[in-house]
Amino acid sequence: MHLIIAEKNISANRIAQLLAGNEKVKAVKEGSVSTYSFDNKTVVGLKGHVVEVDFEPGYTNWRSEINTPRSLIDAGTVKKPTEKKIVSLIQKLSKKADLVTIATDYDTEGELIGKEAYELVRAVNPSVRINRARFSAITPAEIRSAFENLTDLDFALAAAGETRQAIDLMWGASLTRFISLAARRGGRDILSVGRVQSPTLAMIVDREREIENFVPQTYWMLSLTTEKDGQPVEARHTAGRFTDHEAALAAEAGTKEPLVVTDVKEGQKNDRAPTPFDTTTFIVAASRLGLSAANAMRIAEDLYMNGYISYPRTDNTVYPKSLDLNGVLETLRGGVFDADVAWVQQHRREVPTRGKKESTDHPPIHPAGAATREALGQDRWKVYELIVRRFLATLSPDATWTTTKCTFDASGEPYTATGGRLLSAGWRRVYPYSEAKENILPIFTPGERLPIQKVNLEEKQTQPPARYSQSRLIQVMEELGLGTKSTRHEVIGKLVSRRYVEGNPLRPTLVGRAVTDALDNHADTITEPEMTRTLEEHMQLIKQSQRSRDDVIGESREMLHRVFDKLEAHEKEIGGEIMEQTAEEHTLGPCPACGHDLRIRHLGVSQFIGCTGYPECRFNISLPGSTWGRAIRIEETCPEHGLSHVRLIRKGSPPWTIGCPLCSHIASNVEALRMMPSMTDDLVRHLHEHHRYTVSEIAGMQPGDLAVIAGVDAEGAGRLIREAEDALEVLRRRSELRKFVRKIVPPRKGRSHAKITRSLLEQGIGDIHALSRADPAALKKAGIGEAGASELLAAARGLCNERLLREAGIPAVSLKKYQAGGVASPDDLCYLPIPYLSSKTGINPETVHKHVDMVCRHLGRSTPAKVSKVALERGRRELLEVPGIGEATVERLYLAGIYDAATLREADPEEVSSISGIAKARLYDYISHLK
């Protein structure tokens, strides 16, 4: 069998279809992994990396004394499968294979993924031949040619990928741990540091600082408006920016008629067609269409996988000779681009445009297959069309412009106006993404006199440098050698998701600045692009087999040790600087009670808003636990309370904006205050004025204090406190009910637990006890199905029974035995015969009697008579002597209260039969035997 391993499931499917031609491909799902078979071939897809590199065991404890952050530099690593199902399927198939072809993407990352697959195969089949298919587009021609020209895996290329992986892990893990520990951050708050990430963040922070330190300069621009044949023309003073106001005013005053045309120059300008797309120029162009870098790449990859475009990760801007440009044009014929393609075919430029970068691995991004708007959907179509049009533009002639430059003299003050007219649109016909603005001047002749309609002196200010947009940042990263075409957009995505930067254009957050500043001050190697750039150069050398992986990793290790020398010497300062700078991140504004700052506090999974005046001021606002999302401060502020708004953010779900924490605190507690019968609007206002918002605050107050605050007498205050305690109890039970329902009834779409409990509450079911006695119809009304309702009722009854038995004094050990015997309700204990209870639970009958007595007293019922252990054992022997009575029958007789010969002899067979289910005739037999 010939096993073919592709990078992803979707490309596996497509490669199989293309290779099979007219033959039918059989798709089979094993586990959750699909395989595609035809002939004697099977194609299976990976999920990118299916193994990951991690440290050897023993390095998981961040606070270990021995395995310090620095120890991670020299820690050994292991490869662990991350996609176990795929790994085991590949190994299963490998055992049967007589040829394996690796058909992953063709670049460093793809080669490394290919090598990982290679190792998986080798581990179970050491002798099978393994080769490599390389292609730049998943199209019939490319795939066919790749499989006709199979080569070997490029181990040097894969080694470069492995080196990067190892170094990233080593730098990222050790520095992240060090910085997080220094700043006392753990869990979700860790401060990540990375080899490419940190210098990129530093650029954004530097730019922000430049903007903040920018001092704007005032300057003046002078222009005039004239006209010819009814067409207004604006001319600018040739001095350009006046930085001296006096000079500008003098030039303005000197600008007088007559305005004389002194010179007219006509020229022609060539407007070059754009060069082919590499990844960076593609991302920049896509960002003009409103797509973020990550989005543009995601869509491009999808288009590639489906054979619509060539491989989108490329640094090449020159079409290779092997690329069949005519063939690509032909595939685009017939669709919406038909007219444009025909035009390009007629007006083809001699050679296509070429950019500055040329590499051999992949061609520039170009269309590979025809598509329709309907098949792709809006965003994918937008990207596809951009790539098609760019391709057409690179084959189109340049555009040409005629330019006019006119100079004027206004009584000694020189002015100029320029115009441009598109002479031939060239590539602009097929690539409408960059605007060509024509400015056509009237025809002027030297010596001609014109009127001055207006003189305009404008005051302006120099502008600070702009913040980086995502696409601009990617360009700069490329210039600085930071990251690769495949990783740049991911690095930016990480900075956003780690909350180091926000917005587009990108702005650093407080944390982002704090971490960058601390690193800058104490170990600038991490924030300077130099180190990362050196590594990229070393990677190139590894690819060319001029340096070894171990050698480069060794050098990087040494460099990192030197970084740690500096970091460890200043651990306290680094931590202190970060903590001081980030405290502000959690500060919301003034405490309503004392005026100190309110701050968001995180304690494990719980979080709340506390006052920095604690312990003198105990004001605080509770927040939902961090499982609902981590509380952060956002830009908006409450006009009434001056507090920053709060939002809960959780990965993978939409944020929950709480808004002003105090407004929300007040709103959510007013209803509870209203549960107190004596509460009035006035009282609520008094309480709010004294910053008391919750029932529990009132319940916890001294009557004297409350009397002052609420403006009531001592008796009234006492009553309020009691009412508050009652309300608290009702609330406590409600919350218990809510938790109980949430535990038993599984969450489902469109059925929120809040809705269920609200409906129960409306029907008067406010606690678990009420629930245990509820009518199933009420539960149905609350949106719980029949099965769920009976389960919920049974669980509620069980819990109430258990509580009651505990209250009556039944010890926990015995309670368990009653439950195991299925006789754990108070009614069971009060009404079932003691011999039966004893036999069901294995508890001594005398102890059972004691328990029964406890429960009956608790419920105000009378206790049945005692049965001694001796009597029970004797009775049992008597019963077993009766012919026809066995162990099972004894148990059934116990249920009817019969436990010895005497009670059996006295029994009424009718009644015993109905309780025990023993046939009447048999009972008569037993009794007559005894008589």
Ligand SMILES: [Zn+2]
């Ligand atoms: Zn306070």
Ligand SMILES: [Zn+2]
């Ligand atoms: Zn507010």
